[in-house]
Amino acid sequence: MNARTSQGGPSDRQHALTQTIIDAGGVIRSAPAGATSFRWQGPPRAFVFVQTGKLSVQFRTKDRQVPWAECRAGSGQDCMPVTAAILSERPISVRAICMVPSTWIELSPMALVLMVHEQPEFRHALFAGHARRLPAFFARLSTNKGRRLDQRIADWLLSHAHANEVRATHSEIATDLLTAREVVSRKLKDFATKGWIAQQRGCILIKAPAALSRVSRGVFPMCRPVAISA
Numbered sequence: 001m002n003a004r005t006s007q008g009g010p011s012d013r014q015h016a017l018t019q020t021i022i023d024a025g026g027v028i029r030s031a032p033a034g035a036t037s038f039r040w041q042g043p044p045r046a047f048v049f050v051q052t053g054k055l056s057v058q059f060r061t062k063d064r065q066v067p068w069a070e071c072r073a074g075s076g077q078d079c080m081p082v083t084a085a086i087l088s089e090r091p092i093s094v095r096a097i098c099m100v101p102s103t104w105i106e107l108s109p110m111a112l113v114l115m116v117h118e119q120p121e122f123r124h125a126l127f128a129g130h131a132r133r134l135p136a137f138f139a140r141l142s143t144n145k146g147r148r149l150d151q152r153i154a155d156w157l158l159s160h161a162h163a164n165e166v167r168a169t170h171s172e173i174a175t176d177l178l179t180a181r182e183v184v185s186r187k188l189k190d191f192a193t194k195g196w197i198a199q200q201r202g203c204i205l206i207k208a209p210a211a212l213s214r215v216s217r218g219v220f221p222m223c224r225p226v227a228i229s230a
Helices: 010-023 080-088 109-118 120-144 149-160 170-177 181-193 209-216
Strands: 027-031 036-042 047-052 054-060 069-074 092-098 102-107 197-200 203-206
Touching: 010 047, 010 102, 010 120, 027 036, 036 102, 047 054, 047 069, 047 080, 047 109, 054 080, 054 102, 069 080, 080 092, 080 109, 080 120, 092 149, 102 109, 109 120, 149 170, 149 181, 149 203, 149 209, 170 181, 181 197
Parallel strands: none
Antiparallel strands: 027 102, 036 092, 047 102, 054 069, 054 092, 197 203
């Protein structure tokens, strides 16, 4: 980034950041609304910078007593929890969903660390963006304390699914969400009645991921069961 470009308007700054990240080896990716853009457990695999659209980033440290939180990243913004995990060398459980059709850039963690250390203008632009976003981020965290449990359970199922299959007991889900097993069992029974999931011993099959995604975002579908084709 050069001084003239970085002092321009918001679109100029975004273009400068985008080009800097691409020049450092960033790879452009895209996905439609509702798709999972990335999901990792452990060390972050990439620094993520959104070009267009918006991502809902659900994350948590490896401490099982810490509930899931959400951070949103829109055009010209990075995924702050991922960036923090890279720079602090901390493992993280994270899953990002495209709230609308989105395009983003993925850059290797090592390349990000080098840029932060060696490019003062990039470092300033990155952290200035964080400073602008943090008030809204903490406000959203406070609001999310009142999220409905069915939203939190839908989030949990989607973030732990592999090929639409979740290997977990009701007790394990309840422990992660800091609630009672009986409450989780009741909500999962409701999901099963609607046709969104099927339950087996130690396993939950997700039959309607789109419906669970709507629930997780607070857009609640009709209460009638979802027809599942054979």
